[in-house]
Amino acid sequence: MQSPRRRAALVATVAVSALAGLAGCGGDDIKGSRADLVHGKQLFVERCGACHTLTRAGTRGTVGPDLDAAFAQSIEDGFGRDTVQGVVYEQILYPNSEMPAKLVEGQSAHDVAAYVANAAAKGGDDQGALATAVRRAEQREATAENGRLEIDADPTGQLAYVVSAATATAGALQIDSRNASTVPHDIALESSDGTELGKGETVSGGGVSTVNTDVRPGRYTFFCSLPGHREGGMEGTLTVR
Ligand code: HEC
DSSP: OOOHHHHHHHHHHHHHHHHHHHHHHOOOTTSGGGOOHHHHHHHIIIIITTTOEEGGGTEEOOSSOOHHHHHHHHHHTTOOHHHHHHHHHHHHHSOOSSSOSOSSOHHHHHHHHHHHHHHTTOOSOOOHHHHTSOOOOOOEEEEOBTTEEEOOBOTTSOSOBSEEEEEEOSEEEEEEEEEOSSSOBOOEEEETTSOEEEEOOOBOTTEEEEEEEEEOSEEEEEEOOSTTTTTTTOEEEEEEO
8 A cells, every 4th residue: 555655745746737638738638527426336346345445336345445545645645626626547557566457448547536536535326317316226035946046236236135134944055146247256154153154166257156065054155265355345244034
């Protein structure tokens, strides 16, 4: 993770180059005027939110820095959201290390950067079209049929399964978790004492993660074992009778 000092330096550098760009050609290509914030929010949730917390976007990833906290100081220091937008845009194209580069490109990268700059450390909730830009799939309860349970991942890439609680009868059990999103997920099952009973493959883009196990009556937890995903909300309970 970046130190606050390094981040402040980055913000300052981008502020200067943004000014230089303005003076040179009036280029407002990192300004919000042409960015589509609704599209930016949808892409942020789908491609970035599994690793980053951003309150207004409703994301709770913990692999990368909390983006509200990351930019609170710069905004308070008066750097302006245009500058933050430039920093986020640079980060998308040229991340330092662990973050995959170019998860979004072209206009989409501008849209995401504009949304993050607009939302970071703002407090309150998104309004208007932004408020309904992303819907979390309704979470429901599931019951195993013929020893088989379906617990799909949220198709928009949010850290959730579409099932919050499931029931099954004792015996052989297969759990299938389809993941239509681009964010990798798996599904794992553990008993109430924390013993792992099985873990499916990591999948994305429509792949299915499958656990085959035997269960006895009791309470279990299903969860995604990728770093930060369970903590972000990707878990639920399985009750076996
Ligand atoms: C697989 C996890 C992962 C994904 C997905 C991801 N990031 Fe990151 N991000 C990180 C990590 C780790 C860091 C810190 C290290 C670094 O800067 O490369 C980071 C750093 C950042 C920073 C710098 C924050 C600071 O403290 O200065 C920004 C801004 C950022 N990411 C935005 C995004 C955006 C926008 C997306 C989606 C296009 C995204 N990230 C997708 C893991 C991720």
